[in-house]
Amino acid sequence: MSEGSALISFRGIAKRFEHDGSMFTAVEDVQLDVAPGEFCCVVGPSGCGKSTLLNMSAGLMEPSAGTVHYAGSPVPKPNTKVGYITQKDNVLPWRTVFRNVALPLELRQVDKAEIRERVSAMLDLVGLTGFAKAYPRQLSGGMRKRVALARTLVYEPEAILADEPFGALDAQLKTILQAELRRIWERTGTTFIFVTHDIGEAITLGDRVVVMSQRPGRISMVCDVDIPRPRDVFKVRFDARYAELFEQLWSALSDEVEQELAS
Template identity: 45%
Template sequence: MIPKITFRDVVRTFPVKGGTFTALDGVSLDIADEEFVTVVGPSGCGKSTLLGMAAGLDEPTGGEVLVDGAPVTGPGPERGVIFQQYALFPWLTVRRNVEFGLRLADLPAEERRTRAQRAIDLVGLTDFADALPKTLSGGMKQRCAIARAYAVDPTVLLMDEPFGALDALTRVQLQDQLLDTWSQDRRTVLFITHDVDEAVYLARRVVVMAARPGRIHKIVDVDLPYPRTEEIRLSPEFSRIRNEVWHSVYHQSPAAV
C-alpha cells in the first residue's frame, strides 16, 4: 500500500552569509492513510520546515516529498493547513470564514452552506455560526480554523503548533476536541508541537527530531487505545511513553544536537 505522505531523503538548505545552513538532512518518513503522527524536537530541528514542504509552501533542496505517491509541487486542496495563528477574517462570521475555501473552489451556494455547517457542527461551534471572530475565545477561533480546513474535505491535515498560543486548560480541551473530530471523520494528520505531553496524547507515533542538521532522532510508537481519556493521560503507560519521548528530546547527546 502506498503511504499517504512520504518524505524520502529530504534535504533543505538555506543560503547564509559565508555559506549554507542545513535545516534538514536526509529525512525519510512514511505516514499511513488516516494515521495521526506528531513531530517534536528542540528549536531549530526543522519541524515547521518539514510541514511546510508537505504543504507545498516550500520545496526540498534534495530528496522528495510525496502525497499518495505523487510529488508535491505546490499547495493543493487535498492538504489542509492549520497554523498557530488563527488567520480568520475579522469581518466575516464563523460560517463565512468556514465557507471561504469553498468559495474559492466556486461551489454552489447551497453546497457551500451544507459543507460549512457540517464542519461547524463537527467542531462544536453550532451555536456560534453567525458570530464574528472578535466575540470568540482563542480556543473557539482555533476550532473555527479547524472547521475551515475540514470544510474543503482534505485527505491530509497539516497542523503547525495549532494550540501553542492557548492557555494550558484550553489546550487540553482542544486536544480532546481534535481527537473527537478525528475519530468521527478520519484524516491523515501531521501535527507539529513543542509539547511532549501533547505529542504523546494525540499520536499513534511520535517522531522525535534532532537539530543541526535537522533529522529524525527516534520514532516512538504510542500503544495506547483511542479514544484517549483523562484516565489514559494519568496512566503509568502514558507516563512511561512520555518519559521516553522527553528523554529523547531533551537528553540527546551533544553530537546529535
C-alpha cells in the same frame, strides 16, 4: 511500511537556507513514511525544521535534496489535497469568522444552505458559537487559532498538516478540542501530521511520535504509541504506558533542547 503504501513519504530530505550571505542546513536526511489514516505527531526543539517539513508536504517549499511524495507522486505545488493549519494563523482580516470558515466550501462551490449548516456546526464544535459575525481583529489569539482549525476541518481534506494548532489555548479548552479532533479523526480517517511542543498531547493523539534533533533537524527517534484506542483524552494520562512513553520522549527531547542551549 513500503514507500508505495505511504500517503506522505519523505525520502532523503534536506533543506538549506541562506542566512547572512551563507547557506546553512536546516533539515538533513529525513526519511519518514506516513500511512493513510495515520495520526503522526512531530516534536522537536525550536528551529529544528518542523514547519519546514510541513511546508514541503503542502507543496509550498521545495527540498534542497530528496523528494516528498504524496500518494505515490511528487508533491504538487501547491498540494490541494492537504489542509494546512499553519503556525501563524492566516485568517483573512476582511472576512468575518463565518466567512473565513466558509471559504474552502465557497471555493468548492458547495450549496449555500449546506455551507450555512456545516459552518455553524463547525463553529459550535470549536467553541465559537456567537462569534460568526465578528472580524478576526476582535478575537483573541486562541480564538483566531480555532477559526483556522474550523476552516480546515470543515471541508474534510484527505490529510491535515497541523502546526501547533492548540499551542495558544488554555489547558481546559485544549483538552476539549483534542477530544473533538480525536472524534473527527476516528470518523473520517484523515491522515494527520501534527506538530506540537506538548509531549502529552502527542501521546494522547498520536499513533506515532517522531522526535527531531536540534538543527540540522534529523529524526532522532520514532516512538509507537501502543496505548489502545479509543483513548479518553481526559483519562489517558493515568495509563501506566502513558507515563513510560512520556519519560522516554521527555528524555529524548530534553537531550536535544539542552544541546541546543549549549550550542
